[in-house]
Amino acid sequence: MKETQKMQSKDFITCGIFSALSLVALMIATVANITPYTSLLYTSLYALLNGTIFLLVCIKVPKSGAILVFSVVPFAFMASRGWENMILAGSIAICALLSELILKKNRNNSTRIAVAYMVYTTYISISGSFGMFVFPDVYCNNAIERGINPTIVEGIRGLLNYGTWAGMIALTALASVGGIALGRSLMKKHLHKAGVA
Amino acid sequence: MIEIQNLTFTYDTGDSAQHPGIKDINLSIERGTCVLLCGQSGCGKSTILKSLNGLIPHFHGGDKSGCVLIDGLNVDDTPMFCLSQKVASVFQNPKSQFFNVDAESEVTFSLENQGIAVEAIDNLLGETIRDLGLEKLINKSVFHMSGGEKQIVAFAAAYISTAEIVVLDEPSANLDADSIGVIRGILQKMKQNGKTIIIAEHRLSYLAGLVDSAYYISDGCITQVLDGAELFVLADTQRKALGLRGLHVDNTLDLANCVITPNAIKKNQLIVENLHLAYGKNLVCDSVSFSADSGEIIGITGKNGAGKSTLSRCLCGLHKQKSGTITWNGQKLNMRQRRHMSYIVMQDVNHQLFADSVLNECMMGIDDVNTLDATAILKELELHEQSEAHPQSLSGGQKQRLAIAVSVVANKRLVIFDEPTSGLDYKSMLQVSGLIRKIAESGTIVLIVTHDVELIQSACTRCILIGGSEI
Amino acid sequence: MSLDIRTKTIILLLVTCTVGIVTNLAVEISAVCFLAMMQLLSGKSVFQYRLLIIYLALVLTQVFLFPILPETLVMVLSLFVVSLRKLFPTAMGFVWIYKTTKVNQLIATLTKMRIPKGAIVSIAVTLRFFPTIFEEWGHIRDAMRIRAIKQKGLHPFRNIIRTMECYCVPLLISATKTADELSAAAITRGIDNPATATCRKYKSMSAVDYGALALTLILTIGAVVA
Numbered sequence: 001m002k003e004t005q006k007m008q009s010k011d012f013i014t015c016g017i018f019s020a021l022s023l024v025a026l027m028i029a030t031v032a033n034i035t036p037y038t039s040l041l042y043t044s045l046y047a048l049l050n051g052t053i054f055l056l057v058c059i060k061v062p063k064s065g066a067i068l069v070f071s072v073v074p075f076a077f078m079a080s081r082g083w084e085n086m087i088l089a090g091s092i093a094i095c096a097l098l099s100e101l102i103l104k105k106n107r108n109n110s111t112r113i114a115v116a117y118m119v120y121t122t123y124i125s126i127s128g129s130f131g132m133f134v135f136p137d138v139y140c141n142n143a144i145e146r147g148i149n150p151t152i153v154e155g156i157r158g159l160l161n162y163g164t165w166a167g168m169i170a171l172t173a174l175a176s177v178g179g180i181a182l183g184r185s186l187m188k189k190h191l192h193k194a195g196v197a
Numbered sequence: 198m199i200e201i202q203n204l205t206f207t208y209d210t211g212d213s214a215q216h217p218g219i220k221d222i223n224l225s226i227e228r229g230t231c232v233l234l235c236g237q238s239g240c241g242k243s244t245i246l247k248s249l250n251g252l253i254p255h256f257h258g259g260d261k262s263g264c265v266l267i268d269g270l271n272v273d274d275t276p277m278f279c280l281s282q283k284v285a286s287v288f289q290n291p292k293s294q295f296f297n298v299d300a301e302s303e304v305t306f307s308l309e310n311q312g313i314a315v316e317a318i319d320n321l322l323g324e325t326i327r328d329l330g331l332e333k334l335i336n337k338s339v340f341h342m343s344g345g346e347k348q349i350v351a352f353a354a355a356y357i358s359t360a361e362i363v364v365l366d367e368p369s370a371n372l373d374a375d376s377i378g379v380i381r382g383i384l385q386k387m388k389q390n391g392k393t394i395i396i397a398e399h400r401l402s403y404l405a406g407l408v409d410s411a412y413y414i415s416d417g418c419i420t421q422v423l424d425g426a427e428l429f430v431l432a433d434t435q436r437k438a439l440g441l442r443g444l445h446v447d448n449t450l451d452l453a454n455c456v457i458t459p460n461a462i463k464k465n466q467l468i469v470e471n472l473h474l475a476y477g478k479n480l481v482c483d484s485v486s487f488s489a490d491s492g493e494i495i496g497i498t499g500k501n502g503a504g505k506s507t508l509s510r511c512l513c514g515l516h517k518q519k520s521g522t523i524t525w526n527g528q529k530l531n532m533r534q535r536r537h538m539s540y541i542v543m544q545d546v547n548h549q550l551f552a553d554s555v556l557n558e559c560m561m562g563i564d565d566v567n568t569l570d571a572t573a574i575l576k577e578l579e580l581h582e583q584s585e586a587h588p589q590s591l592s593g594g595q596k597q598r599l600a601i602a603v604s605v606v607a608n609k610r611l612v613i614f615d616e617p618t619s620g621l622d623y624k625s626m627l628q629v630s631g632l633i634r635k636i637a638e639s640g641t642i643v644l645i646v647t648h649d650v651e652l653i654q655s656a657c658t659r660c661i662l663i664g665g666s667e668i
Numbered sequence: 669m670s671l672d673i674r675t676k677t678i679i680l681l682l683v684t685c686t687v688g689i690v691t692n693l694a695v696e697i698s699a700v701c702f703l704a705m706m707q708l709l710s711g712k713s714v715f716q717y718r719l720l721i722i723y724l725a726l727v728l729t730q731v732f733l734f735p736i737l738p739e740t741l742v743m744v745l746s747l748f749v750v751s752l753r754k755l756f757p758t759a760m761g762f763v764w765i766y767k768t769t770k771v772n773q774l775i776a777t778l779t780k781m782r783i784p785k786g787a788i789v790s791i792a793v794t795l796r797f798f799p800t801i802f803e804e805w806g807h808i809r810d811a812m813r814i815r816a817i818k819q820k821g822l823h824p825f826r827n828i829i830r831t832m833e834c835y836c837v838p839l840l841i842s843a844t845k846t847a848d849e850l851s852a853a854a855i856t857r858g859i860d861n862p863a864t865a866t867c868r869k870y871k872s873m874s875a876v877d878y879g880a881l882a883l884t885l886i887l888t889i890g891a892v893v894a
Contacts, residue, residue: 016793194589294853549811562816
């Protein structure tokens with residue numbers, strides 16, 4: 001088969017299918033947003049679930065631009081959800097580009113993939129809760145005005161400091177490594193043996 | 198018009214056990230003729246077709262020698278999008294060849310990709326809808342279509358295309374008699390329009406009168422060339438020796454002469470009374486009643502949409518009945534109990550294989566089973582040598598046998614098969630039939646949901662027609 | 669009434685931005701009602717009366733029940749009720765767009781907007797494959813119900829992992845296989861033709877579109893200023 005370095009239709013289709021799976025992972029992780037305390041785990045959960053999918057994309061489409069195409073659908077999804085999510089959309093673009101740069105030299109190196117993914121997931125850990133942590137007062141006042149009980153809001157306010165944010169980002173980074181590790185073990189146990197990847 | 202010269206090809210992935218490739222194929226096909234490639238599963242029919250539509254070498258890697266010329270163009274040197282304008286393709290699996298979300302886009306897809314003007318496309322679409330009678334189908338969404346309807350849309354896409362050559366890879370695999378009638382009509386029209394048709398098939402009966410020449414492929418080589426008329430007058434013994442399916446449409450189920458008698462060891466009885474099945478507000482099945490004893494193999498047949506799948510899911514405990522009872526040895530069963538004692542071998546077995554090795558698949562989740570028992574069962578089903586292999590790396594037939602092995606290990610007393618022989622050649626169909634009879638001998642009640650008349654005749658003790666009267 | 673996809677997206681964006689900035693409940697209710705009206709104008713089947721009823725129930729709970737319930741109960745409930753309520757404008761908008769947009773129209777519009785073909789193919793495939801995932805999930809779930817997966821002797825955590833594995837693996841394998849088969853089918857239909865594809869279903873923005881946009885803009889400004 002003629003292997004070219006440029007993305008072909010087959011690659012776009014593969015990325016599209018895995019984007020669909022990525023959206024499902026996002027939907028599952030959103031369950032964590034039920035309470036503000038567990039919502040701190042939302043990005044880590046997403047990083048964990050999405051790791052396998054990211055890894056599969058890297059392996060099945062070892063070409064420049066795969067991650068960018070893979071991010072197109074989440075980008076469009078976020079961008080269409082409103083202004084707060086525009087930041088998310090913008091950061092997906094940035095993080096996807098950064099991942100591409102990291103992977104440019106060598107797409108097969110497992111450490112590089114793990115690092116690229118760690119950078120990739122920062123899009124959601126940093127910008128997902130950007131509003132909350134950078135403008136906590138505005139966020140909390142909004143919450144009270146919308147009708148959430150002030151006592152609860154005060155409890156949340158205690159969480160909204162840079163320390164927690166840093167903790168969340170660190171946890172997400174850890175979870176992303178875990179996600180890739182999970183992906184690798186799934187690949188070894190099942191997908192390699194099945195001859196699929 | 199089409200010339201294949203000394204074509205040899207071997208796949209370079211680990212699939213070589215399932216797809217051994219082809220050797221020294223020499224073939225010449227005239228414009229406007231209909232050519233049939235037949236033979237047993239894995240003989241190389243699909244490989245030849247893929248060499249014609251360009252998937253080999255542009256999509257599937259491997260070792261290729263020899264050349265394929267289409268109207269003088271060498272397939273190796275011509276990019277796929279040019280080839281797609283000369284060769285249209287219809288594949289076996291309707292689900293995964295449907296790119297768009299609605300029928301109309303799917304039909305016009307190949308034309309749009311070429312950048313043909315909107316008016317021209319509209320005209321061609323109008324003609325196609327009129328010629329093929331697609332008025333009702335054209336606005337449906339793919340998610341609301343049956344397999345047969347999806348396949349008809351795929352045919353329409355090939356019909357409308359500018360390509361003069363149409364390549365079809367077992368297009369009738371999952372279809373019922375009605376849909377097959379429709380695609381036969383479309384093939385006739387294509388031939389009338391002067392298209393060259395190359396079709397690989399197991400189910401030959403619907404092609405009678407269409408085929409100009411037939412090539413029998415075995416182990417990657419063309420071993421016999423027959424004139425179309427010759428093929429369809431082959432004696433039954435000759436046909437069976439070649440491993441080909443029935444050559445004539447035989448819709449009458451001749452069960453009076455059925456030799457299979459139930460051979461029960463344990464006496465279990467399943468009684469279904471007045472079962473009404475519905476999906477939400479739509480009534481699917483009305484007043485189904487029948488009984489079954491140990492060792493019986495009952496075929497359930499009927500038109501698509503008549504409710505066969507719903508019935509089988511309900512019997513397994515996956516679907517709640519609207520009203521009616523299901524009794525096992527005198528005891529009424531609720532859904533959970535039905536799930537516990539029954540098993541369904543799905544049409545797509547991939548959905549029910551979970552473990553990372555064949556042996557683990559048999560032992561997973563089932564209490565009180567040890568390795569020896571599981572291995573014995575695997576030996577009986579000829580899967581022993583693949584004990585350490587991943588279930589997903591097995592061939593279709595092997596996966597089916599693995600699903601059956603799981604049901605045996607789990608001691609399921611009621612096993613339902615959902616279209617077990619769609620797309621299988623004669624020999625494989627007989628193998629499946631033998632397997633089903635073996636299971637029944639051990640006292641299990643077997644129900645088979647199928648369109649395959651030959652399977653019913655070779656395996657079933659009784660047959661139930663859904664959407665009509667009981668036989 | 670059928671609006672262009674761009675109009676609908678811009679309307680959705682305007683509405684969600686407004687609701688995001690302004691915390692007034694009245695504004696949110698009017699936004700949801702506005703979108704409900706858009707749904708109704710687009711067709712009876714598009715109109716999500718069930719969503720509307722749930723939304724009204726949430727609003728009524730917040731406005732009438734909260735003042736009379738004990739503090740502790742309100743504390744717990746308020747979070748759920750408000751978080752859920754906040755999602756409704758976006759949800760109504762998304763359902764509206766989803767139910768009124770044909771994918772081929774979306775593809776045609778994106779192609780006319782000169783978006784790179786690769787991105788369009790990806791989006792088209794995602795939209796095509798997304799519902800299929802749930803169908804596959806259903807089949808896998810059926811298969812898992814029919815046979816036991818959990819082992820009695822195993823630690824419950826390991827059983828959970830095993831269950832998740834049983835869901836994920838067939839899904840991933842099916843996704844990879846579908847990717848291959850779909851690509852083969854698409855290539856044989858000329859998807860990698862470098863020529864510009866015909867945008868057969870493309871409809872340019874009409875007066876109705878501009879009218880709807882203008883209306884939404886006026887309402888947005890009114891809501892923000894008021």
